[in-house]
Amino acid sequence: xxxIMLGNKAFARGLYEAGACVVSSYxxxxxxxxxxxxxxxxxxxxxxxxxxxxxxEVAFGASLAxxxxxxxxxxxxxxxxADPLFTISYTxxxxxxxxxxxxxxxxHPSQNEQDSRHYAIASKVPMLEPSDSxxxxxxxxxxxxxxxEYDTPVIIKMCTRVAHSQSIVNTGERVLPEAKPYEKNxxxxxxxxxxAIKRHPLVEERTRKLxxxxxxxxxxFVEEGKDNSIGIITSSTCYQYTKxxxxxxxxxxxxxxxxxxxxxxxxxxxxxxxxxxxxxxxDPIIETHCKNIGxxxxxxxxxxxxxxxxxxxxxKALGEPEKEACPAVESLPVRPPVMCAGCPHRxxxxxxxxxxxxxxxxxxxYTLGAVAPLSATDMTLCMGASISSxxxxxxxMGNESExxxxxxxxxxxxxxxxxTSLANIAYNQSNSTIIILDNSITGMTGHQQNPTTGYxxxxxxxxxxxxxxxxxxxxxxxxxxxxxxxxxxxDKVIKEELAADEASVIISRRPCALLxxxxxxxxxxxxxxxxxxxxxxxxxxxxxxxxxxxxxxVDNTLCVGCGVCQQLCKFDALIDG
Amino acid sequence: MTVNVMIxxxxxxxxxxxxxxxxxxxxxxxxxxKVSEVHGMSQRGGSVVTxxxxxxxxYSPVIDKGEADYIISFEVLExxxxxPYLKKxxxxxxxxxxxxxxxxxxxxxxxxxxxxxxxxxxxxNVSAVDALKIAMEAGNGKAANIALMGRxxxxxxxITEEEWLSSLEACVPAKFLELxxxxxxxxxx
Numbered sequence: 001x002x003x004i005m006l007g008n009k010a011f012a013r014g015l016y017e018a019g020a021c022v023v024s025s026y027x028x029x030x031x032x033x034x035x036x037x038x039x040x041x042x043x044x045x046x047x048x049x050x051x052x053x054x055x056x057e058v059a060f061g062a063s064l065a066x067x068x069x070x071x072x073x074x075x076x077x078x079x080x081x082a083d084p085l086f087t088i089s090y091t092x093x094x095x096x097x098x099x100x101x102x103x104x105x106x107x108h109p110s111q112n113e114q115d116s117r118h119y120a121i122a123s124k125v126p127m128l129e130p131s132d133s134x135x136x137x138x139x140x141x142x143x144x145x146x147x148x149e150y151d152t153p154v155i156i157k158m159c160t161r162v163a164h165s166q167s168i169v170n171t172g173e174r175v176l177p178e179a180k181p182y183e184k185n186x187x188x189x190x191x192x193x194x195x196a197i198k199r200h201p202l203v204e205e206r207t208r209k210l211x212x213x214x215x216x217x218x219x220x221f222v223e224e225g226k227d228n229s230i231g232i233i234t235s236s237t238c239y240q241y242t243k244x245x246x247x248x249x250x251x252x253x254x255x256x257x258x259x260x261x262x263x264x265x266x267x268x269x270x271x272x273x274x275x276x277x278x279x280x281x282x283d284p285i286i287e288t289h290c291k292n293i294g295x296x297x298x299x300x301x302x303x304x305x306x307x308x309x310x311x312x313x314x315x316k317a318l319g320e321p322e323k324e325a326c327p328a329v330e331s332l333p334v335r336p337p338v339m340c341a342g343c344p345h346r347x348x349x350x351x352x353x354x355x356x357x358x359x360x361x362x363x364x365x366y367t368l369g370a371v372a373p374l375s376a377t378d379m380t381l382c383m384g385a386s387i388s389s390x391x392x393x394x395x396x397m398g399n400e401s402e403x404x405x406x407x408x409x410x411x412x413x414x415x416x417x418x419x420t421s422l423a424n425i426a427y428n429q430s431n432s433t434i435i436i437l438d439n440s441i442t443g444m445t446g447h448q449q450n451p452t453t454g455y456x457x458x459x460x461x462x463x464x465x466x467x468x469x470x471x472x473x474x475x476x477x478x479x480x481x482x483x484x485x486x487x488x489x490x491d492k493v494i495k496e497e498l499a500a501d502e503a504s505v506i507i508s509r510r511p512c513a514l515l516x517x518x519x520x521x522x523x524x525x526x527x528x529x530x531x532x533x534x535x536x537x538x539x540x541x542x543x544x545x546x547x548x549x550x551x552x553x554v555d556n557t558l559c560v561g562c563g564v565c566q567q568l569c570k571f572d573a574l575i576d577g
Numbered sequence: 578m579t580v581n582v583m584i585x586x587x588x589x590x591x592x593x594x595x596x597x598x599x600x601x602x603x604x605x606x607x608x609x610x611k612v613s614e615v616h617g618m619s620q621r622g623g624s625v626v627t628x629x630x631x632x633x634x635x636y637s638p639v640i641d642k643g644e645a646d647y648i649i650s651f652e653v654l655e656x657x658x659x660x661p662y663l664k665k666x667x668x669x670x671x672x673x674x675x676x677x678x679x680x681x682x683x684x685x686x687x688x689x690x691x692x693x694x695x696x697x698x699x700x701x702n703v704s705a706v707d708a709l710k711i712a713m714e715a716g717n718g719k720a721a722n723i724a725l726m727g728r729x730x731x732x733x734x735x736i737t738e739e740e741w742l743s744s745l746e747a748c749v750p751a752k753f754l755e756l757x758x759x760x761x762x763x764x765x766x
Contacts, residue, residue, distance in 0.1 A: 004604045004612070108615050132611070132638075165638035166600055166612040237638070244637035312641040324665050325643030326700045329657040333686035335587065335678035337623035365621065373683050538683060543622050546682045557718065 005169045007162045010133035011100065012037035013169070014140025018096075019176040020044055020070050022062035024055040026416065027445040028074030029109045030163040031102035035072050036448075039457045043174065048448055048457050051383070051416040052077035056084045056099065063097040063153075064189065066180035068144050072100040075116050076382065080417070082119065085153070089123045090199040091189050092151035092206075095180040096144035099125075102158040105281045106308035109444070111363065111382065113307070115282035120155050120259035124203050126210050127155040127259040128219065129236045133167040135256065142219075144177070150206055150213075157258065159281070161237040161308070211260045219256030220265055225249055230318070231273030233266065233286055233297070237309075238279045244311035245320060261289045270295045277302065277318075281309055339368050341544040342513030342520065342560035344439055347484035348408070349376045350540045350564070351491050357404050357498075360393065362386035362418070364410035365443040365512075373541045377408075384409070384417025387425065387434055394430040402431040403498050409434070412442035412450040415465070425503055426474040432503045433494075436467060437484075440511040447515065471505045478504035485510055487567045513560055521561030522577050526552045530573035537565040537574060579632030581640045582729075585659050586651030587676050588625045591722030594748065595649065596627040598726055602736055602744040603631040613638035622679075624655055648701075649729050651708070651722060652676050657692045660699060669701045670729050672708040672721060704728070711763045720760035723749075727764025738765075 005013065011034045015023070023046040025035040039046035049055035055071040062069035073081060078101045085099070101119070104110040120127035128143055130136040136158070143154040187195050214220060225231075225248050234242050235255040242252060253269045255261065270276045270290075278287040278299035287299030302317045303309065316322065339346050349369040352359050353376040361367060361377040362385065370377035379389065386407035394402050409418045414436050425432050442448040449455045454464035471479045478500055482490045490508070497504040511518050523544075531551045538545060544558035545565055552573060566574045582599060584592045593614055600612040608631040615625065628640045642661045648669045650656030656671040663669065671693070680686040689695075697703050706728045712721040723745075730741055741761065749757045 002604075004600050004610060160615070161613060161638050164614050166597075166610075166614075167635075167638070168604060168610065240636040240638065310639050310641050311637045312644075323641070323643030326660045326663045326665060326667070326696075328661045329689070329692065329695045329699060332654060332658055332689060333678050333680045335622075335624040335654070335658075337588065337621040338679050340621060368621070372679070372685075535684075541679060541683065543679065543682065546677050547684065 001171050003169055003171060004166050005133045006033060006166050007133045007136045008033035009037040010137040010169045011140050013171055014137040015070050016041045017172050017174050018141040018144045019068050019174060021067035022069040024049045024058035025072040026052045026055050026077055027442055027448040028077050029445055030104060030160045031072045031074045031100055032445050034100055046457050050451055052081040053083060056081040059097055060084060060088050063093040063095050066095050066182050068096045070098045075101055075103045075114050078116055078119055086123045087191050088153050089125050089203055090191055090196055093147055093153055096147035097153040098143045099153055099155045100158060101155055102163050104160050108160055116157055117258055117285045124207050125153055125155055127157050128256060129157045129258045130162055131236050131239045134169045137169050150210055152206055159237055207260055214257050214260055214262040215265050217257060220262055221254055222269060223252045225251035229274040231269055231276050232279055234279040238281055241309055241311045241314050242279055245315040263293050266290055266295055279314060336371060338543050340513055341542055341558040342562040344484045344510035345437055346540050347487055347490060347564045348508045349374045351487060351494060352376045357406055360386045360390045360407040362409040362413050364413050366408055366410060366437050373539055383413050384421050387418050387421035390432050391425050391430045394432050406433045406435050408437055411438040411452045415451045422474060433497050435506045435508055438507050438509040441515060443512050467507055476503060476505050478502060481507045481509055483510055484508045485562055485564060523556035523559035524554050524561055524574050526554055527573050527575050530571045532571050536568045540564055579630055579635055581645045582629040582647045583640055583645045583659055583662055584627040584649045585655045586625055588621055588623050590651040592625055592627045595722045595726050596629050598744055598748045599629045601748050602741055606736060608632060609635045611635045611638040649725060653692050657696055660696055660701060663701055665700045666702060669696055669703045671705050672725050673705045674709050712760045715760035715763050716756045720757050723757045724760040724764035727761040730765050
């Protein structure tokens with residue numbers, strides 16, 4: 001059936017059609033929808049794992065047991081899962097196993113723009129790279145065949161523009177592969193040195209065979225052009241930009257498999273054209289390979305190492321004429337993302353900012369605590385780093401920092417990587433104050449359940465980890481719970497816990513205001529006779545509050561009546577209803 | 578010829594549904610189509626942009642500066658922001674609603690005045706619609722996105738009312754269908 005489909009949804013469709021049985025992932029933009037869409041098929045067991053390492057090991061276990069499996073993650077998630085990846089490369093698989101990694105050139109919602117192709121090379125695992133939804137579906141199916149034929153996990157690399165663009169696909173039926181019964185095989189699956197040392201040459205031999213495959217597969221193909229003075233080698237979304245910018249002007253070698261790369265195919269292509277230009281986003285992986293095999297190419301001399309490309313980037317680099325555009329309207333105010341009206345993080349960050357505390361932050365919606373006017377956060381690095389960095393900070397500064405420095409971490413991020421950092425504080429004993437922002441959901445990636453919410457990926461009841469009990473079991477005597485809508489209580493507890501002579505955990509608990517089950521109060525309004533224009537209500541950066549005619553104004557389409565602003569108004573000008 | 582349509586607005590205004598509707602209707606019409614959207618952090622009250630491209634064969638999922646034939650904007654400032662993406666003489670269909678961004682809310686900047694005129698001066702063919710009002714009359718302000726798509730639909734004579742209706746039925750959840758159908762056809766009038 002012909003359908004218009006998101007790249008990630010088409011990927012999930014490919015998993016379904018190829019008979020995938022077990023899916024375990026951690027959400028991360030732009031990879032999340034592969035797993036969300038897979039979860040809509042009853043035939044596939046799907047789950048959100050606490051982190052990517054766990055997800056990959058679950059997928060490996062399922063493969064070992066003889067069922068086709070999948071795990072998905074964003075580029076930085078593969079850093080977390082790198083440990084199992086490098087050794088699954090040695091053990092190989094039983095049933096097929098696919099790893100999806102979604103890169104984010106341009107950093108739409110990410111903290112860096114690392115190029116995941118390095119992981120495929122370093123772990124010696126084949127990597128396919130689709131360039132639209134149709135290929136996402138087809139490559140998923142093909143990857144299972146490759147995985148089983150070559151006894152290897154297969155990485156499919158997505159990027160934002162493939163994952164989050166819709167194009168037309170043809171769907172087919174689900175076909176279950178031949179059963180792969182589990183057989184105990186110590187030499188293959190127990191990676192102690194004596195066994196692993198025998199697996200390594202098999203990995204090298206596999207790469208040699210996969211290179212042969214790369215020479216002949218239809219995944220790597222040439223499209224002829226009218227002018228052979230230039231030949232272009234490209235992959236992924238850059239292929240689409242190239243065709244958009246240049247049509248069939250120059251011949252193109254389109255690579256659907258980016259690890260291992262073909263050798264003879266590239267040499268043959270180069271021999272038929274004048275100058276070879278490599279067009280790839282981020283790092284010069286294909287370019288370096290060409291140079292290593294003695295093919296002269298131009299790549300990063302013409303194209304940036306940074307950000308996303310587009311058809312005009314390519315047109316410009318190849319000397320094509322620019323398009324005539326309407327001139328910009330000058331000096332427009334920016335519109336950065338903001339915490340939503342009623343966001344439970346707002347009251348907490350206001351309190352931290354008011355008390356002029358240092359705040360070591362983490363990954364989630366609450367990264368927006370760094371944005372004006374709250375400007376509360378001092379640092380954001382990676383998942384879980386807030387807690388471990390606070391420990392290091394306090395060990396370095398001692399008393400000087402313990403009384404005025406905290407860390408903040410969301411419930412899902414805490415489950416992902418915060419627990420081990422907390423164990424370090426319990427063990428190595430710094431007088432740290434850890435704030436867990438428990439909004440009962442994984443917010444930033446679009447509301448995924450996690451081990452603290454009590455529900456699974458399908459929204460059915462599931463196990464629920466009790467954060468207070470967990471912290472107490474680790475040995476924290478001081479575990480306090482606050483409601484961040486209550487500024488006085490939040491302020492009091494934070495001051496008490498910073499003053500205490502031992503480490504403490506504060507759980508700031510209030511569900512995300514966008515959750516469907518959260519019942520809101522009616523919008524507040526302003527008694528303009530009482531408003532003295534002091535702008536105290538503006539300090540919290542609520543998108544529902546603005547100033548009109550020098551008086552506070554509440555936008556009743558946005559306000560959810562959380563009441564945080566009311567607690568800042570000394571003149572009772574913000575009124576219910 | 579590929580037709581390039583940008584749908585822009587503020588996160589939460591419903592640009593994803595609008596692009597889904599347009600993508601569906603042109604696919605049913607037999608065109609090749611690509612729709613590109615950005616999820617994640619930008620949804621939280623930030624500036625959002627969706628690209629819809631359709632024609633005989635579409636490669637790139639994105640629209641570059643000077644390429645858009647149409648900008649459909651759910652908010653005035655956002656229409657102005659993406660103006661350099663519009664071809665000279667391209668069309669801007671803009672909801673007359675103004676939503677203050679955070680720098681304006683905090684007083685660090687002013688909401689610019691006369692943006693519709695400035696866009697026209699810079700070579701855009703501007704059509705302003707009070708889509709929010711239309712949607713409220715249809716029953717709920719949240720259907721402003723579809724009311725604006727109704728206005729946009731008038732520029733495509735070869736797509737019939739029945740075809741738009743059938744795509745609305747395919748794209749809009751059943752419980753909101755009547756509201757959105759009403760808003761669409763009021764916008765189209």
